[in-house]
Amino acid sequence: AKDAGRNRYSRYTPALQEAALLRLRLANDLRGALANGQLHVLYQPIVHLATGQVRKAEALLRWTHPARGNVSPATFIPIAESTGQIGEIGEWVFLQAVEQVRRWREQLHPDFQISVNKSPVQFREAGHDRTAWHDRMKALGLPGDCIAVEITEGLLLDAGHGVAGQLDALRRAGVAISLDDFGIGYSSLSYLQKFDIDVLKIDQSFVRGLSATSKDMALCKAIIAMAHALGMKVVAEGVETEAQRQLLTAAGCDYGQGYLFARPMPAEAFETWRLNAAG
Numbered sequence: 081a082k083d084a085g086r087n088r089y090s091r092y093t094p095a096l097q098e099a100a101l102l103r104l105r106l107a108n109d110l111r112g113a114l115a116n117g118q119l120h121v122l123y124q125p126i127v128h129l130a131t132g133q134v135r136k137a138e139a140l141l142r143w144t145h146p147a148r149g150n151v152s153p154a155t156f157i158p159i160a161e162s163t164g165q166i167g168e169i170g171e172w173v174f175l176q177a178v179e180q181v182r183r184w185r186e187q188l189h190p191d192f193q194i195s196v197n198k199s200p201v202q203f204r205e206a207g208h209d210r211t212a213w214h215d216r217m218k219a220l221g222l223p224g225d226c227i228a229v230e231i232t233e234g235l236l237l238d239a240g241h242g243v244a245g246q247l248d249a250l251r252r253a254g255v256a257i258s259l260d261d262f263g264i265g266y267s268s269l270s271y272l273q274k275f276d277i278d279v280l281k282i283d284q285s286f287v288r289g290l291s292a293t294s295k296d297m298a299l300c301k302a303i304i305a306m307a308h309a310l311g312m313k314v315v316a317e318g319v320e321t322e323a324q325r326q327l328l329t330a331a332g333c334d335y336g337q338g339y340l341f342a343r344p345m346p347a348e349a350f351e352t353w354r355l356n357a358a359g
């Protein structure tokens with residue numbers, strides 16, 4: 081009778097139940113992922129549009145699941161956020177980035193900088209605040225600006241939880257602050273000033289629709305002008321075509337990131353790519 085009940089339930093909500101089950105399984109598997117070496121960090125170049133120089137990269141996390149293959153961070157980051165694993169995982173990404181930027185400052189360029197995404201949940205969970213990556217950075221004698229922290233607009237809106245203080249501490253250490261996915265959230269412009277943001281990353285949804293006459297073009301131009309007036313640099317995300325690159329460059333956008341230049345790559349592939357592609 082118990083089995084019949086279960087089957088009846090699954091017949092009525094199979095998709096929902098399966099999604100919930102998958103989440104549970106992934107949450108469980110994610111627990112061992114770090115220790116089992118299933119997580120790794122890829123790097124995507126951030127290209128200076130006017131010169132083509134590459135002195136920045138974004139660290140992007142990947143999970144190679146033993147049975148399911150590559151699981152997207154869009155799937156597993158929210159799971160890690162809800163299970164509390166994001167603290168440990170996020171900290172590990174920062175440590176990887178610090179070790180990598182140390183090598184690239186020696187090998188590639190003395191001003192090389194790596195951006196790392198930081199979830200709002202990481203800011204809210206006290207205890208992950210005093211960070212090992214920051215100590216490691218200082219121990220290696222690296223200046224704060226070798227790392228940029230990418231945050232999203234939601235964090236600035238919900239600025240309880242000591243968020244302002246944490247951002248301040250990062251800034252005092254010289255770490256750069258980038259505002260990710262700019263334009264799709266709810267941030268009022270006053271936040272940009274209040275939190276002293278260094279870089280705006282224009283969300284890819286605006287870049288996708290770029291043409292000389294499009295409304296997205298007008299929006300990008302307005303964002304670029306505003307950012308520059310406030311002393312911020314601008315990165316356009318999701319640059320996929322030569323036309324987009326040209327329009328953004330003409331509009332005075334500082335940096336571009338996207339498949340036109342390169343996909344996120346392992347560190348070694350990044351080095352080879354940079355050797356062939358850029359100065």
Ligand code: C2E
Nearest residue numbers: 140141153154157173197198199318319320337338339344
């Ligand atoms: P994001 O921070 O907005 O990262 C940009 C995403 O756009 C990346 O997806 C990147 O691979 C993708 N992308 C880059 N260029 C192009 C392009 O030209 N076209 C298109 N269509 N996409 C492009 P990815 O690597 O799958 O990461 C997805 C999201 O997962 C990230 O969005 C970020 O929010 C999150 N994430 C990734 N790594 C980390 C991490 O270490 N910590 C945290 N907290 N979140 C992470």
Ligand code: CA
Nearest residue numbers: 138197230260
């Ligand atoms: Ca990002």
Ligand code: CA
Nearest residue numbers: 260261281317
């Ligand atoms: Ca983004």
Ligand code: CA
Nearest residue numbers: 276277278311
């Ligand atoms: Ca500033």
